[in-house]
Amino acid sequence: MINYTEKIPNNVDLGRDRVLQRALEHWQPAYLSWWYDMGPNESHNFEVYLRTAISVEPDGWAQFDYIKMPEYRWGIFLQPRDEKRQVNFGIHKGQPAWQDVPGEYRSILRRIIVTQGDTEPASVEQQKMLGLSCPSLYDLRNIFQVNVEEGRHLWAMVYLLHRYFGRDGREEAESLLARRSGDTDNPRILGAFNEPTPDWLAFYMFTFFTDRDGKFQLCALAESGFDPLARTCRFMLTEEAHHMFVGESGVSRIIQRTCEVMKENKIDAPADVRALGVIDLQTIQRYLNFHYSVTLDLYGSDVSSNAANYYTSGLKGRFRETKLEDDHTLRDAMYPVSEVVGDKINTKQVPALTALNERLRDDYIEEIQAGVNRWQRVIDEAGIPFRLTLPHKGFHREIGNFAGHFISLTGEILTEEQWKAHEFDWLPSPKDYSYVQSLMSGRVAELGKFANWIAPPVKGVNGQPLDFQYVRFN
Numbered sequence: 014m015i016n017y018t019e020k021i022p023n024n025v026d027l028g029r030d031r032v033l034q035r036a037l038e039h040w041q042p043a044y045l046s047w048w049y050d051m052g053p054n055e056s057h058n059f060e061v062y063l064r065t066a067i068s069v070e071p072d073g074w075a076q077f078d079y080i081k082m083p084e085y086r087w088g089i090f091l092q093p094r095d096e097k098r099q100v101n102f103g104i105h106k107g108q109p110a111w112q113d114v115p116g117e118y119r120s121i122l123r124r125i126i127v128t129q130g131d132t133e134p135a136s137v138e139q140q141k142m143l144g145l146s147c148p149s150l151y152d153l154r155n156i157f158q159v160n161v162e163e164g165r166h167l168w169a170m171v172y173l174l175h176r177y178f179g180r181d182g183r184e185e186a187e188s189l190l191a192r193r194s195g196d197t198d199n200p201r202i203l204g205a206f207n208e209p210t211p212d213w214l215a216f217y218m219f220t221f222f223t224d225r226d227g228k229f230q231l232c233a234l235a236e237s238g239f240d241p242l243a244r245t246c247r248f249m250l251t252e253e254a255h256h257m258f259v260g261e262s263g264v265s266r267i268i269q270r271t272c273e274v275m276k277e278n279k280i281d282a283p284a285d286v287r288a289l290g291v292i293d294l295q296t297i298q299r300y301l302n303f304h305y306s307v308t309l310d311l312y313g314s315d316v317s318s319n320a321a322n323y324y325t326s327g328l329k330g331r332f333r334e335t336k337l338e339d340d341h342t343l344r345d346a347m348y349p350v351s352e353v354v355g356d357k358i359n360t361k362q363v364p365a366l367t368a369l370n371e372r373l374r375d376d377y378i379e380e381i382q383a384g385v386n387r388w389q390r391v392i393d394e395a396g397i398p399f400r401l402t403l404p405h406k407g408f409h410r411e412i413g414n415f416a417g418h419f420i421s422l423t424g425e426i427l428t429e430e431q432w433k434a435h436e437f438d439w440l441p442s443p444k445d446y447s448y449v450q451s452l453m454s455g456r457v458a459e460l461g462k463f464a465n466w467i468a469p470p471v472k473g474v475n476g477q478p479l480d481f482q483y484v485r486f487n
């Protein structure tokens with residue numbers, strides 16, 4: 014029997030909701046069994062210095078203590094309700110926000126929630142093995158924090174399925190624990206969540222690029238006219254910020270370390286850089302190209318009737334919908350999208366309603382560019398003449414108007430043969446992966462020590478020093 018306030022911190026009055034309790038009592042053991050199988054490898058007895066959300070108050074969602082991850086208190090939190098909130102876009106604009114699922118939108122709403130929910134356990138599965146090769150206790154603690162919070166994000170979506178979708182919601186919640194990242198028979202729903210995350214550079218790139226897709230999708234869902242979804246996503250966004258910090262600072266520290274070694278030794282050829290046990294900037298660029306292009310696919314097709322339906326029905330808005338100044342129905346608006354015509358990439362105007370995936374992707378790209386500029390500053394400050402760039406939007410795409418075309422980093426349309434001839438100039442090769450993995454053959458676990466290929470962070474977690482015991486191995 015679960016003690017609801019203790020075991021599952023929540024602000025949804027779980028203690029009084031018998032139906033929800035029964036559903037969760039059934040699901041929780043299955044979740045824990047999934048965590049034992051697919052959560053961080055060989056970590057179940059570690060005591061990890063984690064933060065746990067215990068309420069939505071500013072001081073309540075950041076309680077730090079040592080905890081064994083299977084005992085983490087995965088809670089259910091929604092941003093407090095605003096009684097006056099309305100549906101802010103689409104054909105229902107101006108109606109009170111829905112507190113229950115509108116019957117006519119039941120199946121598409123369930124589908125959006127399931128797609129969102131599916132990514133959360135997927136990312137934990139992708140990162141399962143990385144604890145064995147962490148560059149420090151600080152980084153080990155951070156990946157575990159990310160993992161338990163992705164677990165909590167799964168809980169958040171399962172809460173919605175259990176509370177609002179009855180029996181088919183419960184079935185979907187079970188399927189969320191049954192699919193597996195990369196599995197040929199029962200894969201995760203979206204492409205990027207079936208790619209391996211084989212090393213720590215890939216992990217930091219993933220949390221920078223792909224978790225930021227999480228941010229933008231959650232922001233769009235936080236505008237939803239279905240109020241429980243909006244309020245759930247708002248709270249999830251507070252956790253997402255930390256994941257993106259882990260990614261951005263992780264890549265930045267790798268770049269910093271590489272630049273230090275290049276400067277100290279006055280070298281710039283990748284082979285010389287590798288000989289000194291750090292990751293050459295060219296390899297970092299190739300990882301960037303991979304994670305950026307795979308993540309762009311997560312926004313869906315450039316022109317999408319699904320996206321138009323989500324918006325018109327008031328279920329999924331635009332990034333910062335209520336801050337935008339227009340009619341919020343997009344009746345006459347147009348938006349530019351690219352398409353490949355012969356050997357050229359043209360821009361054409363299409364109804365903005367159908368181009369909402371593309372618009373969200375564009376909002377994302379703007380924020381990504383700002384992050385890449387911050388990485389560039391580390392290189393510039395070291396006085397190294399190397400530029401990190403974002404590939405052309407059409408490079409290495411499998412979804413949308415660019416899918417099926419062979420587009421170079423700079424946006425030329427090539428034949429398959431021409432493209433293949435450059436594939437490993439542009440994307441990490443098996444040799445790149447094996448080099449990077451050779452640096453990460455074991456766990457760096459001495460207090461205050463960092464692997465040679467990464468600089469220490471500027472400060473520790475929650476005011477603790479860098480040589481703090483962030484993880485106790487029992």
Ligand code: BYC
Pocket residue numbers: 125126128129132133136163202203204205223224225226227228230231310311312313314315316317318319320329370412
């Ligand atoms: N891979 O009209 P289209 C996160 C499918 S990340 C495979 O283009 P739509 C996180 C699509 O399902 C954020 N299939 O797409 C990050 C459709 O299938 P059907 C996750 C794809 O529906 C890090 C068909 O292609 N949240 O939180 O407009 C760690 C044509 O669809 C892909 C969400 O994604 C793909 N990449 O948009 C942890 C929000 N793209 O109908 C967590 C919820 C499309 O032919 N999801 N397809 O069977 C959505 O809003 C939409 O599903 C999408 C797709 C934006 C993803």
